[in-house]
Every structure is written in C-alpha cells, then in structure tokens.
Amino acid sequence: MRSRTAGALTAGGVVMVLTGVGWGVFAITDSGSTSGQGTPANAATRAEGEDRAVIELPDGRKVEMRYVEQKGLGERHYDPGTGKWSATKLIHRTEEDPCQGIELAATDGTVAAIADFGQYCYDGEPPQESIAAVGTGRFTRWGVDRQKGFDGWNKANVAEGGDHAAFLHYTEERIETLRWSEKDGYSGPSEKPRPARRLDERFFGSWKAEDGSQRLAVQQSGNGGVATFFSRSGERCVTRAGLHPNRRNVGEFTAVFRESGERSEKCPMYGEFEFMTINKAGTRLSFQVSKLSFTKTEPDQAERELPDPPEPVTGVDKDWLGSWELEDGSQRVTIREPRPQEPTAVFTNLKGRRCVARAELYTSQLDTLFNVASRPPKVIEGEPAANCPQKNVHFSLSADGKSFTQKAEDGPGLTYVRPSGPGGR
The missing domain is CATH 2.40.128 (Lipocalin)
Incomplete structure (x- = not known):
C-alpha cells in the first residue's frame, strides 16, 4: 500500500509536512552535522553520492541533500552573495535506515531529488520509503512525495523553464512516472508499457x-x-x-x-x-x-560466411555435450542443451533395475556443471535404483575433456568417460 506526502514547508527552522493522515510539525536540529559554512564538493548539473549530494546552479547557488542519521533527509543551500550555507533542515522525517545513494537534477533554478529509506536498505534490501522532492526559488519550500513499499525512483528529470519535473521508475516491461508541476504539485504515479530496448x-x-x-x-x-x-x-x-x-x-x-x-x-x-x-x-x-x-x-x-540470422548462443562448453558412461559400464549420462541456457543431463541405468532420470543443469565455469537446486533430479522412466536419480549433480570436467567426475558426499567420486564406438557425442 502506498501513501503520498503532498508537500513540505520550511520556515524559521520548523518543517511542516502534509502527509496522507494530516499535518506533522517538528523542529530541526543539526547536531553533529556539517557546519553552515562548510563547502561540499562534487557540484554538477546532475549529482549523486552515497550519503550526500551537491548540485550547483548557473547563478552560483548550490543545494546539498544528505541523510541525517535517525532523522531523515536534510537539505541546505549556499548563497553566493553572502558566501554562506543555510542551516540544514529536514524535508522528510523518518527513523528508517537510509539507503545507498542520493540523486539530484537541476534546470533553470529548480532542483529535483531522489532518496530512499528502509531497514537493511544500505545492505541491498529494497527500500520501504521512496522520496521524490522538488525545490524552487530560495529553496525555503520543498514539495515532497513519499511512496511506501516501492522499489525507488531510477531518475529525475526537470523540464526547461523549471516548472515541471518527472520521476521515473522502469523495469524491462513498464515505465512508472510521477509528475510534478509548479502550479499543481504532484500527480500520479502513472504506468505505461516500456518500449523494447534495442542495441544501437x-x-x-x-x-x-x-x-x-x-x-x-x-x-x-x-x-x-x-x-x-x-x-x-x-x-x-x-x-x-x-x-x-x-x-x-x-x-x-x-x-x-x-x-x-x-x-x-x-x-x-x-x-x-x-x-x-x-x-x-x-x-x-x-x-x-x-x-x-x-x-x-x-x-x-x-x-x-557466418549464418544470417545467427544461431542462438548456448552456454555449455562443447566438450560436455553428448553421451558418457560410468567406467564400469553400469550407467550412461547424456548431456544436451536443447534450448539456450537450459542444459540437461539424462541418466540411464544399463545394468540392473531400469531407471531413467533427468536433471536440469547450470554452469558457472567451463569445467563444472550443477543441478538447479530448486529442481532436484527426478526419475522419468522406471523406478529409482542405485545412483538413479543422483541426489545432487556436481560434475567436474578433466583438462583434456575425455572424462568427468561426479563428486560424492562420502568416498571417491564416480568417473564417466566417452563410450567406445559411435554415439559418444
């Protein structure tokens, strides 16, 4: 479920935040923060940083956003006329942990900001609060939008003239857009299909x-x-x-x-x-x-002479493909890649009880194959028997490509070689 903060007004060291449930008022303190006269670095028309970001406007003014520990998102701005920074004021208050990264964008005196908060978010967990903020004029008033249970905005754009801004979140399939205008504030978010991405x-x-x-x-x-x-x-x-x-x-x-x-x-x-x-x-x-x-x-x-269109690229090295047999001739395993990135192994007992089992594989290195952990090998014909199905697949290919070993939990591994005669591949 999502809620949205319609705006945040700053005056005289106090921020009043209009939320989905009403007005909240809290005083701003900046103990332990950068001093009002400190000069941040990395100013640019687009700026980003892990814990803070600074952007510089053409007229020499600067805006800094930073995470204030256990308080929220703080803002301050630099006046080139006085050569001083304002005191830091919170434009969003939360006790959630900050995520990695603050992003700023500016056009014609309007600054847009993106920040996220959430428990363990700094370590890679998805955010629980995603903040979009827009400031104009003397930066004493900031419009703040909060989305809850959202993956965060990927990019902020400010239109020429500075009276419109858009915050974008995109996946492979869709684009979600939150719009802001100086006249009407925030609207949305709205969604639309994303055009397929193509190589240049x-x-x-x-x-x-x-x-x-x-x-x-x-x-x-x-x-x-x-x-x-x-x-x-x-x-x-x-x-x-x-x-x-x-x-x-x-x-x-x-x-x-x-x-x-x-x-x-x-x-x-x-x-x-x-x-x-x-x-x-x-x-x-x-x-x-x-x-x-x-x-x-x-x-x-x-x-x-290359075929056009090209054949799909498979991921299992060619030395793996084809049929193999245990050294004692009791079992055959056939390794194929019927579809790209979907290799399989089929085990067939050649002695004793009939059993045919199938395993879905993946490879992380040229000389290793494993079964997909969430889909263990299973019998597709006959009944379970010795080594059929294998409990787990962990194949290691020899350097010369003439044999591979199935790792055993206890005792020596099982060695497979190419069968004599035709059909080894």
Whole structure:
C-alpha cells in the first residue's frame, strides 16, 4: 500500500509536512552535522553520492541533500552573495535506515531529488520509503512525495523553464512516472508499457582489435545481437557471445560458447561477466573486463560466411555435450542443451533395475556443471535404483575433456568417460 506526502514547508527552522493522515510539525536540529559554512564538493548539473549530494546552479547557488542519521533527509543551500550555507533542515522525517545513494537534477533554478529509506536498505534490501522532492526559488519550500513499499525512483528529470519535473521508475516491461508541476504539485504515479530496448545498430558489422590480435563480427539477433570473435594471433580460437541490450550503447554478454579451438585459459576468449560498449561516435568498441578495443573494418571471408540470422548462443562448453558412461559400464549420462541456457543431463541405468532420470543443469565455469537446486533430479522412466536419480549433480570436467567426475558426499567420486564406438557425442 502506498501513501503520498503532498508537500513540505520550511520556515524559521520548523518543517511542516502534509502527509496522507494530516499535518506533522517538528523542529530541526543539526547536531553533529556539517557546519553552515562548510563547502561540499562534487557540484554538477546532475549529482549523486552515497550519503550526500551537491548540485550547483548557473547563478552560483548550490543545494546539498544528505541523510541525517535517525532523522531523515536534510537539505541546505549556499548563497553566493553572502558566501554562506543555510542551516540544514529536514524535508522528510523518518527513523528508517537510509539507503545507498542520493540523486539530484537541476534546470533553470529548480532542483529535483531522489532518496530512499528502509531497514537493511544500505545492505541491498529494497527500500520501504521512496522520496521524490522538488525545490524552487530560495529553496525555503520543498514539495515532497513519499511512496511506501516501492522499489525507488531510477531518475529525475526537470523540464526547461523549471516548472515541471518527472520521476521515473522502469523495469524491462513498464515505465512508472510521477509528475510534478509548479502550479499543481504532484500527480500520479502513472504506468505505461516500456518500449523494447534495442542495441544501437552501429554495433553491427565487422571490427578489428587495435593490437591486431582479434577480429569481431556482430550480428543482430532480435533486440540484441551475437558477437563472434576470431583469434588472429596465438592459439586458434573462435568464440561466440550473446549480447543483451543492457543499454542502447551497452551489450551485456548473456552466454559464451567456444565454437572452435582447444579449450584453454585463452579459449574461449571471453567470460560471461563482460560488457561491450560502443562510443558516442559509433567508431570504437571497448569492454568492462578486457583491455582490448576494436575499430570498424570491412568483413573478411570468414565473417561473410557466418549464418544470417545467427544461431542462438548456448552456454555449455562443447566438450560436455553428448553421451558418457560410468567406467564400469553400469550407467550412461547424456548431456544436451536443447534450448539456450537450459542444459540437461539424462541418466540411464544399463545394468540392473531400469531407471531413467533427468536433471536440469547450470554452469558457472567451463569445467563444472550443477543441478538447479530448486529442481532436484527426478526419475522419468522406471523406478529409482542405485545412483538413479543422483541426489545432487556436481560434475567436474578433466583438462583434456575425455572424462568427468561426479563428486560424492562420502568416498571417491564416480568417473564417466566417452563410450567406445559411435554415439559418444
């Protein structure tokens, strides 16, 4: 359930807050705070900080918002004419813990602020109170909106002229907007579907590493893309990565697959925890982890021969895929990835009681596979028998890719190898 604070008026060191249940009045004290003449840093037209943020206006005035421990959200402002800061006054009072981060935005003398409060919020728990605030003129009056049980506003925008502002919260599917006007105060929030996020079309095409070590072809796939990296020095390796539009100019790797080359520390060439960013001019690609950068080039023969549209990128290394058998021949396990990011293992007893079991898997490293904890392996044919179903899956692949071990809680693990004859893959 949500409630909204319609406004907060500050006068003579006392803040009067109009809430959903009536008027509250409380005196402001600032014991232990920054002095009125202290000069905060990091002034900007947009500003943010963990515990406080400061924004500077074109006329030299500044506004500081900060969390006041066990009291709420405090505001003070700087007058360039006197060279002094006002005393800090609370524009929102609460005993909830502050979250990480305060954000400010300013246009034409109007300042908008975002802050959040909630128990354990600083450690990552969702906020219990989300604050939007707008101040104008001499900043003695602030309009404050409080949303309860809300995930918090992502961004504040102030329109040209300073008489309108909007606070935005967005998910992959929807945008929620709280509007403020100088004439009417707050209205909303309102919701609407969010347009699908797409990668900037300038990602697509051929690229070469500035040091000559790699080439890259980026192809469109839905709203995202597929990146295929070709090594041009050292060991031969081709690596494919799925790209999700984290932002229009940022592609987040969703899966990485070693298309060719021997599995090693350098192949695949990238891990899943990577982001690819295109610069504003659309002429250069850089990465969050890798130190390489790429520039646009003409496609070569291998890049021209890539299938279009590209195949989806799977996440399990190719050395895992296919059929395996226990060394004593008593059980077969077949590992597949029928859909991207949804690998499975099917266990079939080859001796004794018939039992076929299935496990849904995930991978965190190239050489390990685990069952999804919330969905343990289960029998799909026959009756339970020895090692069928496995209680838990914890597979570790050998360096040469010719065997893997199922970790056992007690005693030695079980070793699986490729079966002799056809059908091992």
